[in-house]
Amino acid sequence: MDAAVSQVQIVGLSHVNAVRGALARDPAALPCPVQVLHMLSAVPSRRFVVDEDGAPQLDPGLRATVRAVADSGKLVFSQVGGNTHHFFGLMRHPQPFDFMLPERPALALDDGARLLTCGYVRAALRHMMQAEFDMLAALANATRAPLCHLESPPPISDNGYCERLLPASFQPWIAQGRRVAAPALRYKLWRLHSGLVAAECHRLGIGFLPCPPDAMDEDGFLLPPYWFDPLHGNADYGALLLRQLAQRIRRTDAPAPPAHG
Known part of the structure; x- marks a missing residue:
């Protein structure tokens, strides 16, 4: 049986803000102490990962913060990365593209877009995700505690809302006349992203927790x-x-069932 959980660490980037907001309203939401580490606050330079002996490692200061809590009895949850699919396809491309998602073939296709294969889009997205994978590996290398990655949230279907609330990094694209991509395309890219992250978690021996069904x-x-x-x-x-x-x-805290026989 796993040891009883005495401490939780949640390590990530902007997605940790949702958890921070929830904890501010309900500090006792978890049955044990929780530490939320926003990597950008710890490493303003954004150099979150360093290479040591050919292996990705967290920035030394961030690594020390993770290790300041003993691994015994600790659970670590990751919210690193999570937005590469948005940078890839939140905004409609100047040369619009679309693809068919095999598990959801009935999803709408953009008649005015170039149709690409799902494999081609997946490979291009995966190439952009290497920094996410490096952060996952570096976090895994920083602790021996059980580690589980939280899936990034699903896309929003309302393009008007998306355009009104675009983060500053996307505003120059609006100034160039680009608009938010169709909801179906954004959904398909989210599914590709989640599948790639889940596969990398499996390769690294990290758990993967899908987003809450009640949120969709x-x-x-x-x-x-x-x-x-x-x-x-x-x-x-x-x-x-x-x-x-x-x-x-x-x-994790539940006692193991009694042995039989």
Whole structure:
């Protein structure tokens, strides 16, 4: 049986803000102390990963913070990366593209876009995700505690809302006349991204926790009560995540069933 959980660390980038907001409203949402580490606050230079002897390692200061809490009895949850699919396809490309997602072949296609194969788009997205994979590996190398990555939230279906709440980094594209891509394309890219992250987690021996089903509508988009901006869930979404983490903690703390025979 795993040791009882006495401490939780949540390590990541902007997606940790939803959890922070939820904890500010309900500090006792988890049955044990929790430490939320925003990597950008710890490493303003954004050089989160360094190479040591050919292996990705966290920035030394961030690594020391993770290791300041003993691995015994600790659970670590990752929210590193999570937005590469948005940088890849949140905005409609000057040469529009689309593709068919094999598991959802009925999803709409853009008649005015170049149709690419799913494999081609997946390979291009995966190439952009190497920094995410390096952060996952570096976090795994920083601790021997059980580590589980949280899936990034689903896309928002309302393009008007997305354009009104675009983060500053996307505003120059609006000035160039680009607009938010069709919801179906953004959904397909999110599914490719999640599949790639899940596969990398499996390769690294990291758990992967899908986003809360209660946060999604029947088409798989994020429900309006959980919207913050086109990239992130809000504090209510963070509360759903904390509920998932609390369930994981309870499962870890549960006594093993008695042996039979």
